[in-house]
Amino acid sequence: MIHTSSRLLRLLSLLWSRPSWSAEDLARRTDVTQRTVRRDIARLRELGYDVVSEPGRGGGYRLSESRGGPPLVLDDEEVLAVSVALREAAQTRLLGDDQAVLSALLKLRELLPARVASRLGAMDDVVEHVPRVCEETVPADVLAVLAQVCRHSERIVVTEGRGSGTVHEIDPFRLVFTGSRWYLVAREVTTGSWGAFRADLLTDVRSTGRVVRLQDPPDAARLVAETIENGAAAEAAPRR
Template sequence: MADTTTRTLKLLALLQAHRLWAAADLAARLDTTERTVRRDVERLRDLGYPVESVRGAGGGYQLAPGGSMPPLVVDEEEAVAIVTALRSAASGPAAGLAEASVRALAKVTQVLPPKLRRRADALRAMSVTVGDGDEAPAVDAEALTTAALACRDATELTFHYAPAARAQSAPGRRRVEPLRLVPVGRRWYLLAYDLDRHDWRTFRLDRLRDARPEKRRFNPRTVPGGDAAAYVRNSLRAGREQHAVVVLIHADAELVRQRIGRHAEVADHPDGALVTMQIDDARWIGVAVGSLDADYEFVDVPSEVLHELRGRNAREARALYLAGS
């Protein structure tokens, strides 16, 4: 059995990584008894960590908002800076960074004291972001973190949703069992089982408002096919919300996967990498391919996308010509 200090630190890490732990589960994870778990919880409380006890069936222990952020110790200004930076990164297009930022933001805000949360909200409200007009639709950081925690804890989630006009579905309150958050292109999607429609649904996060976790917990269902990311991409393709574009990029396939693999399907090719993108905006092609600094050619591109690209390139060529004259 681990010594008291090591075991208490492990208990603290477990409480941080999960919303609610049953005493029996904690005892099993720590290789100890429930009685010892109760004593270790009291030690954490004596150290100032707000560990709450939830009584009754399905009860246990959870770390309440207002605690420090172990094992890091930061002051108030640093805490506000961390939350602000994570919110910006969570809504950004960088492959891999946005998803990791959502996970980190969910953990930090779970234990952030109310006073610091208000400061971070005020800073966001009074800040102005200067962009280039190509940003993805704004996603509320609170919706992202709420959905992320609900997915992690297998907790029923309700929210107001405004579907696309072509979906022929009325706006309204939705009640779901959330499974995964999936970034595709420059957007975030929530894959969830809709409890009122008795089927899987894909929700765009920028159309989701007033997300609230409910008390009911559930055993996560298995998505058809077993791959959440593939299911979301296929559902977008079936809904004709996006266009499929195939590009042959003359660069190392592994490098291409590292750069844009999170947002596209990348296959090895004798001349480089064969990339299949699902897009709803032709500008995303330039963003994705331009980040690779490599020659490329279109293998398959819809006529409407090709027309838009040609128009854009013609305007850029004209501007460059005039700049040099």
Template sequence: MSDVTTRALRLLALLQSKSVWTGPELALEMGVTTRTVRRDVDRLRELGYPVLTSAGHGGGYQLGAGRALPPLLLSSSEATAVAVGLRLAAASGVEGLDEEALRALAALDRILPAPVRAEVGAISEATGVISRPAAEIRSEVLMRLASAVRDGVRVRVDYERADGDRAERRLEPYRVLSVEGRWYLFAWDLGREDWRTFRLDRMHAVHASTFTFTPRPTPDIEASVRESITVGGYPTTATVRILAPIEEVAPQVPARSGTVTADGSDACILRAGAHEMHWLAMQLALIGAPVEVIDPPELLTAIEELGAWSAGAHRAPGALSDPPTAD
């Protein structure tokens, strides 16, 4: 393979890895001059690759959308990750993504080297997705937000809140996360000047702009999203100390139900939102460890009422001491 061909493939791989490159950045990465970069860009254009050039602040070289997707230059590990990801995406429950994922997987499978195909098969056999009814989101919403996070550009979102109020929100997107089958966006809300968490299934449209933003200092994103979805959406917040190690309690608390933090080696703090204190009292009973109610007092009342109810349970008159055995 000639040096010119090697450089062209290297340049194509770099253009695929980042949205915009300046000439000096490409020259530094490739170890050539900016003049050589311009010549190699011209060669890619002659081969049909739409390499765009933009001037001014933030400008540079960018691989644009063409009539067909250019060849993706993937290592064996990257190809394995893509193939496994496509198989999981096909069963993800994202509306419109399953068929596209299957078609993309079929195209990729035809060109996978035998060792990579075998590795993909082995990993796929060891993993799986058990689907369950969940709020569906449109695949274009997920893809546009993920691209906006990657490129660091602002977005406009047609968003509907839980109370039905619908309005346009201007956001700086920082992270898209999936929590137990539901997708969320963590973003800086420009209108409210604060961090917010948004459900993707409540987004009717997403429009990405070309305006980049300077990243702000972020809080712990995963913790913030958990706090928002477990407490922020409820009228009442409860805080209890559970007298058991966090290693025993955390696996019993779903990510969308509450947040658990350690309180020494033998206790932990649970924060959860609730519409009804009696429901939360029953959930605590399922954990089975002693609890100390920090707030609100109504939760302690609900627990006491649950205890009084359970203490009044007794065997019905005439009931058998042992259940009958089946033949």
């Protein structure tokens, strides 16, 4: 039998996937008894989800037409943790355009049961902090592309710098965030040297379609720290 939290999320996902479910079908899909399904439905209602019981032989359940947003099962502490993290991301511009983060916060608030929304509202009223604002932002979609090519070890061609810039063919390895800037640690194909490139200066990222196996990659965080310490970060010059 799967863990209760996972089962609740699975149940909510099933209810979301089609207009109506019989108790028997839900029990079979979640590998529990119909009695447990009824308890789980009650728990979802306690969490603020409007699950409607349908009359008839065997009974059934469906989500109310007024449901808003995708299925999400978080306890009170988890909601607060997510909200604080989103607030921090918005204030530091960690992901560049903070409008997406603010939009996520608003959508989250719309999904919250009243008791949780009240608690979060109290934090909004009294909590202040001085964030470290990113010096140069990088759009979230650019970070996502760079993360993908790093993950799949795809060789890419990028233009570094504003204006005409300099074209590099590189093998990306890791993204590093220092608290004020994003860096891409990558191997320069022509020289074989490793470098820390400022992600905010990289444009026109293009995959070559070639997957490479990186030999003896460096400690990415240490390389970025050393590059900054040596004063070479502004130029993003590759280092051996």
